[in-house]
Amino acid sequence: MKTKNLMNFGKAAFLCLGLLASSCTNESFEEVAGTEETELIKKFFNDDVVLVKDLGDGTFLGGDIIYESRQLTDQKIGYEANPIPNEELDERLGFYRGVQKWPNNTIIYVFDSNLSNNQRQVSLNSMQEWTSKTNIKFKERTNENYYVTITNNGDNCNCASANLGVNGTRGRINMGVRTSEVVMIHEIGHTLGYIHEQTRSDRDDHVRILFENIQNGAASQFRKNENSVNIGEFDIKSTMMYGAYTFSKNGQPTIVQLDGTTHPRRRPELSAGDIAGTNQIYPAGDGDGGGDGGGDGDGNDICEGIDEWSPNIRYSVGDKVTYQGFLYERDFNGWNRLGECGDTQTADICDGIDAYSRNRSYSPGDQVTYNGYLYLLQNNRRWSNQGRCGSN
Incomplete structure (x- = not known):
């Protein structure tokens, strides 16, 4: 992720991060065979x-994304x-394009009942890694109308997939x-809105992709993204960076450094x-429902x-x-x-307001x-953003 891996793309075929299992010492990773290109x-x-692969429910799988x-x-x-600020959204608010941050630096989550005790503990341990080192917080859902559900896909593998950013109730x-x-720390990065490090636009200045060693159907996961939002320097140690042997078809590396x-x-x-990147993208002061901008929540103008x-x-x-x-x-x-x-952060402007519904x-x-x-x-049938919930 490094703050930079923000907008890279593509990846097809179901993923699992890491090196070949045979090359690991105390952490085992698997590679799942790539989907044939004709299916993408x-x-x-x-x-x-x-x-991407059409999942048939209005979503598409590209690697682990x-x-x-x-989108x-x-x-x-x-x-x-x-873009210019204050661009309005069309009447279909639920079809807002792109990737959105989690408000107030807080990921709202639900544990599905099908999770094992180990999967729950892995999730909690991974959340702790993010909360102990960045401004990101996690909150188990009570009545929030946007959240991510953590569920068991049933596959007997060290693998996972995740939505990009906050996606209402569908995440x-x-x-x-x-x-x-x-793997789970990496997937939380996707949930925060981050894409893979090895697909950022400047990756060729730091690594070489060996396409001849990549599994059939997986080459798209190494496709370079020319419109990536890259903050900071390329980070080969990032949790969002593929391993050197990820999707290898012959035991040879798929990514090497320039040397x-x-x-x-x-x-x-x-x-x-x-x-560093996460704390820039999700800055301190955004996680308490107030204090945005120059205001500190005690009467100052939020734009100061x-x-x-x-x-x-x-x-x-x-x-x-x-x-x-x-x-x-x-x-x-x-x-x-x-x-x-001119406003100060005092009350929640969303109190008493219902969540958007596509069926209404x-x-x-x-x-x-x-x-x-x-x-x-x-009146022009376009939605105007009035402000973040939790602020006034």
Whole structure:
């Protein structure tokens, strides 16, 4: 992840991280045979090609990443790397494109009843790795209307898959029977919105991909993403980096460093780059429901000390700007309104507001909550972000 692996793509065929089991000493990893290329569908994610398998429920599997249909397109649509704040969403709010951060730095989760005791403990241990070293928090769901379900996929492997970012009630992490902390820490990275490190746009300056050693159907998982959001330097130690032998078909490495050597196997821990990147993308002060921007929650203007948005600056995820009298925070694919300048963080603006439903018809003036934000339907049938839940 390193803060950089943020928007890389593609990967097809069901994954499992790591080196070949025969090359590991005290941590066993498996490789699952790649899906034949003829079974994969070509889609675009942020205008970069991904090869995915249609799961038949409105989601698509690309390696260990579960894409929502709203995150993919059938053709390039003109990816905007530096969008203007306050872009409104069309009437189908539930089909908002792209990847969204978890509000308030907090992943809301549910343990499925089919999880084994070991899978639960692996999940808790992996959460602890993130909470002990970054600004990320985890909260078991009570009545929240957006959360990720951690479930057992029934496969007897050290493998898993996960959605990218927060996805309403549809988000999930599918664990194999023998999923380890190494894999689960990686999948939590996907849930936070991060993509694989080896597909970032500058990877060729640091590693070589040996396609001749990659399993049939798995080559797409090493496809370079030209529109990746890369914060910081390439991090070969990142939890989001594939192992040197991942998807090898012949016991030879699939990734080597520029000098031809292989990098060390993954460990069940975040790298220094993972930690720094996460704390930039999910900055301190966003995890308590208040204190965004320059305000500190004791009466200060939330926009105090925050610069106005500029079309000449390339912003990173987590950056804050003011625009037309409001405070915004950069998300993976756009901007989220946090509140109106002059406001202080006192009450929850979402109190009493129902969650958005795809099965309900709305009229101008209606308000809903969606993925931790308050939205207002305007006369032009477009939703306007009114601010983050938990703030005023």
